[in-house]
Amino acid sequence: MSNSKKIMCVNAGSSSIKFKLYEMDEKASLAKTIAEKSQYCKALCSGLVERIGHEDARCIIKKPDGSKSEKVLPIHNHDEGVQLVLKGLIEEKIVASLDEIQGVGNRVVQGGKYFSDAHVFDQYTYDRIEELIPLDPLHAEAHLTCFNAFKKALPMVGEVAVFDTAFHQTMEPKEYMYAIPYEWYEKYACRRYGAHGTSHKYLSQFAKEKYFADKEHVNIITCHIGSGASVSAVKDGKCIATSMGLTPLAGVMMGTRTGDIDPSCMPYLCTCTGKSADEIYDIYNHHSGLEGVSGISNDTRDVEAEYYKGNERAILAMDMYASRIAEYIMMYYGKLGHVDMIVCSAGVFENSPIYRKMAFDNVEEALGVKIDEKLNEEKVRGQWGLISTPDSKIPVAVIPTDEELMICLDTARILGL
Numbered sequence: 001m002s003n004s005k006k007i008m009c010v011n012a013g014s015s016s017i018k019f020k021l022y023e024m025d026e027k028a029s030l031a032k033t034i035a036e037k038s039q040y041c042k043a044l045c046s047g048l049v050e051r052i053g054h055e056d057a058r059c060i061i062k063k064p065d066g067s068k069s070e071k072v073l074p075i076h077n078h079d080e081g082v083q084l085v086l087k088g089l090i091e092e093k094i095v096a097s098l099d100e101i102q103g104v105g106n107r108v109v110q111g112g113k114y115f116s117d118a119h120v121f122d123q124y125t126y127d128r129i130e131e132l133i134p135l136d137p138l139h140a141e142a143h144l145t146c147f148n149a150f151k152k153a154l155p156m157v158g159e160v161a162v163f164d165t166a167f168h169q170t171m172e173p174k175e176y177m178y179a180i181p182y183e184w185y186e187k188y189a190c191r192r193y194g195a196h197g198t199s200h201k202y203l204s205q206f207a208k209e210k211y212f213a214d215k216e217h218v219n220i221i222t223c224h225i226g227s228g229a230s231v232s233a234v235k236d237g238k239c240i241a242t243s244m245g246l247t248p249l250a251g252v253m254m255g256t257r258t259g260d261i262d263p264s265c266m267p268y269l270c271t272c273t274g275k276s277a278d279e280i281y282d283i284y285n286h287h288s289g290l291e292g293v294s295g296i297s298n299d300t301r302d303v304e305a306e307y308y309k310g311n312e313r314a315i316l317a318m319d320m321y322a323s324r325i326a327e328y329i330m331m332y333y334g335k336l337g338h339v340d341m342i343v344c345s346a347g348v349f350e351n352s353p354i355y356r357k358m359a360f361d362n363v364e365e366a367l368g369v370k371i372d373e374k375l376n377e378e379k380v381r382g383q384w385g386l387i388s389t390p391d392s393k394i395p396v397a398v399i400p401t402d403e404e405l406m407i408c409l410d411t412a413r414i415l416g417l
């Protein structure tokens with residue numbers, strides 16, 4: 001590439017670091033659409049450090065040609081994890097020197113009310129994320145630890161925080177407020193923030209550019225349905241409603257998460273089971289959803305296999321899953337007034353025709369959405385395009401999401417690279 005910059009995109013979890021290193025040509029910043037920009041962003045490698053804190057942690061680096069290096073060794077903390085990744089980049093000859101890396105973009109789950117866009121990871125950003133730890137203890141601490149680890153390893157390189165909540169900051173108070181005493185909102189910032197914002201932004205922008213380049217006002221419903229799942233209503237590029245709430249537990253049913261549930265279940269289940277609120281909350285997050293109802297797995301593919309065998313709990317779980325997604329699509333249709341396109345994305349909706357078909361069957365009569373069976377079967381594993389029939393009242397498209405690309409582009413934009 002002529003004049004290019006290397007940007008590291010990082011997604012830190014409590015015991016893991018996922019990463020992707022991009023080489024971005026300067027032409028990317030001048031390109032108008034995301035699709036054009038993506039042509040100037042080349043992934044040099046991606047990888048994962050997992051089981052940080054264990055003696056048998058793993059550091060994996062994958063190259064675009066399919067080859068990979070994998071090490072199993074003790075990794076005690078994120079510092080060591082980051083150092084291993086950087087050492088691996090040199091050993092695998094992905095970079096000749098670490099000086100080639102000019103920016104680090106960190107995915108941050110919770111930006112609270114403070115961030116409506118990505119932001120330089122400076123002291124202000126650090127302090128706000130620290131302040132927000134009670135809202136998202138698991139992720140926020142990992143983000144800060146990972147930020148520090150990169151700062152230590154690459155002290156001269158600018159870092160950016162790309163917030164999952166930023167895209168949803170355009171919601172009006174009537175949308176993000178909960179009907180609780182107002183002082184709880186004032187004192188504790190208890191409200192809906194949403195999540196997956198980077199993905200919803202990418203999907204709505206990509207759909208607008210590809211399908212409605214000349215149309216001024218465009219309303220889109222974006223369905224990010226993966227192991228975590230959320231639906232958003234996007235009006236003229238701005239999010240007006242989203243299904244996740246204070247935390248990513250709310251909204252549609254997910255792989256292991258309940259989605260929306262009557263809050264009274266909590267005290268009731270505490271009484272019935274003798275478990276604490278923390279224990280029930282953990283089950284709401286990690287053992288409910290598809291896994292909890294089916295008793296099979298949180299992986300849609302395992303539940304689907306049982307569905308075809310006539311397993312009643314698998315059938316019930318998949319019926320519920322489809323119905324909850326359909327409810328949000330119908331609600332957001334109502335809020336938007338008209339809908340130009342519904343977008344399907346993330347692990348489940350990029351790869352699984354039956355989950356898509358079941359969800360859209362639920363809205364066929366009300367919204368006139370019709371799915372073309374052949375197109376639906378074809379659009380899997382990275383294929384994108386329409387899956388609806390020409391006479392469907394609302395076109396439905398599959399668009400693979402690309403959160404890392406958005407993080408790369410945001411990092412370059414914020415750092416002025």
Ligand code: AMP
Binds near residue numbers: 347
């Ligand atoms: P995500 O969180 O977006 O990575 O989605 C991961 C989930 O997508 C998995 O847990 C599966 O339930 C589901 N899935 C369905 N088909 C596939 C597939 N072919 N590849 C990966 N994930 C799939």
